[in-house]
Amino acid sequence: MGLFQNLPIVSFFLLLIFIISIPSTQATRIEILNNCSDTVWAATNPGGGKKLNHGETWNLTVTAYGNTTAGGRIWGRTNCAFGPDGLGKCESGDCGGLLECKIDGQSPNTVAVYLLNQTTDTDLFYVSVVEGFNIPIEFRPLSPKACSKASKCAEDVNGLCPMELRDPGGCNNPCTVFSNDQFCCFSGTSICEPTSYSMFFKDLCPEAFTYPFDVGQSNACPAGTDYKVVFCPSRSRSKTSSSDTNSTDKYNTANFDNRNNCNYTVWAAAVPGGGMLLNPGETWTFDVPADSGYGKAPNTLAEFALNQFNNLDFFDISLVDGFNVPMEFSPTSGGCRGIRCTADIKGQCPNELSAPGGCNM
CATH class of the missing domain: 2.60.110.10 (Thaumatin)
Structure with a gap:
């Protein structure tokens, strides 16, 4: 026997209208x-x-x-x-x-x-x-x-x-x-x-x-x-056109020359980029996209942000994470001045900030 078989015809239609009207x-x-x-x-x-x-x-x-x-x-x-x-x-x-x-x-x-x-x-x-x-x-x-x-x-x-x-x-x-x-x-x-x-x-x-x-x-x-x-999602940036087989990254990469001018071996590191052992006088060259990263303190840090507002590159040297080796950061093609941090910070580091690897913040 059906569910609505014994309902009067008028009641059936009223019930049907009610069901339809439920949002x-x-x-x-x-x-x-x-x-x-x-x-x-x-x-x-x-x-x-x-x-x-x-x-x-x-x-x-x-x-x-x-x-x-x-x-x-x-x-x-x-x-x-x-x-x-x-x-x-x-x-x-x-x-x-x-x-x-x-x-x-x-x-x-x-x-x-x-x-x-x-x-x-x-x-x-x-x-x-x-x-x-x-x-x-x-x-x-x-x-x-x-x-x-x-x-x-x-x-x-x-x-x-x-x-x-x-x-x-x-x-x-x-x-x-x-x-x-x-x-x-x-x-x-x-x-x-x-x-x-x-x-x-x-x-x-x-x-x-x-x-x-x-x-x-x-x-x-x-x-x-x-x-x-x-x-705080990942900071990867999109291509100019995913449908264009000849499209290139909208934010250009840049070429970096990292030279060890110290009289001792330095293990260079870059994020992104990786790392390499550099003996005195050796150079490591690599290309990087527009991004930056950090190592474990204490470390003198060269920071960069490429192809930013008004198509400008920004770069600096930071001691926010402390100091371990002297550093200079300058363009290889000229056009603007470089920056450096070459003082004897480790030798003058306060005792409470001194660390085996350098001078902490």
């Missing part, structure tokens, strides 16, 4: 991973917030009902302190002093934005630095089979930030600093155009939205796709 739901899972070495206080609006230590994940579920859409923002907060009541403060991305956010974050903060279940059953998502930058972020689908597009801003924006935009929590957007129509687009017209500051962000993060009227890269995936937001 369908579309649940989307967003996995938020902290890949940074430091603690990040993840934040979402709507959604709340959660403390994530290195390697920890927070699974967020967003639901769109029927024909409605669902949208929100995800960002990371740094250097936070919260009490048992969930009240406190963050150096960047603060949302009114609450652990579980109910409003958007305070600049500077890198933001992952999503708009789910849009027209034609499509999700839209992107990364924005319109409110500045504090933490590198990647926003991508969890299953590349469903959709392979991604949006990322993972370069060293804070380290290269113009002095006038620098903030203890990161790199501010110019609207926060100058608060005028040129950068904030208060008038709401298409006259608002890119500036040197937005171009600085765009050069480092070409996929991100950089100012209010920016035509950034908004990715689209089928509604119902699950996503992943990663704080």
Whole structure:
């Protein structure tokens, strides 16, 4: 006997109308991973917030009902302190002093934005630095089979930030600093155009939205796709065109000559690049992409960032990790001056900083 066999015909049709009228739901899972070495206080609006230590994940579920859409923002907060009541403060991305956010974050903060279940059953998502930058972020689908597009801003924006935009929590957007129509687009017209500051962000993060009227890269995936937001993703950069068989890396490599001018053997090291034993007078030559790395302290460090803002290379010598050998860093083709650190730091190192390998910080 059928389930509806004994129902009066009118009641049957009323029940059928009720079943049809129940709104369908579309649940989307967003996995938020902290890949940074430091603690990040993840934040979402709507959604709340959660403390994530290195390697920890927070699974967020967003639901769109029927024909409605669902949208929100995800960002990371740094250097936070919260009490048992969930009240406190963050150096960047603060949302009114609450652990579980109910409003958007305070600049500077890198933001992952999503708009789910849009027209034609499509999700839209992107990364924005319109409110500045504090933490590198990647926003991508969890299953590349469903959709392979991604949006990322993972370069060293804070380290290269113009002095006038620098903030203890990161790199501010110019609207926060100058608060005028040129950068904030208060008038709401298409006259608002890119500036040197937005171009600085765009050069480092070409996929991100950089100012209010920016035509950034908004990715689209089928509604119902699950996503992943990663704080501090890998910093690999894309090719100029994956479909062009003759395409080359957008960020050129550079040639480095490493010469040992000491009167003793030095084991040269480079990240990326590797390492090599250099006797006095020997030279090691290698090509490297735009990236940098560190060895174990104490070590005198030559740092470089290639093909950055305005197509410039940046380089320096750092003693932040201490000192072990004298060093000079200079162009081989001229055009700009070099830098050096050749003083007898090991010989004058304070006893409390002295180490078998050199002079610690």
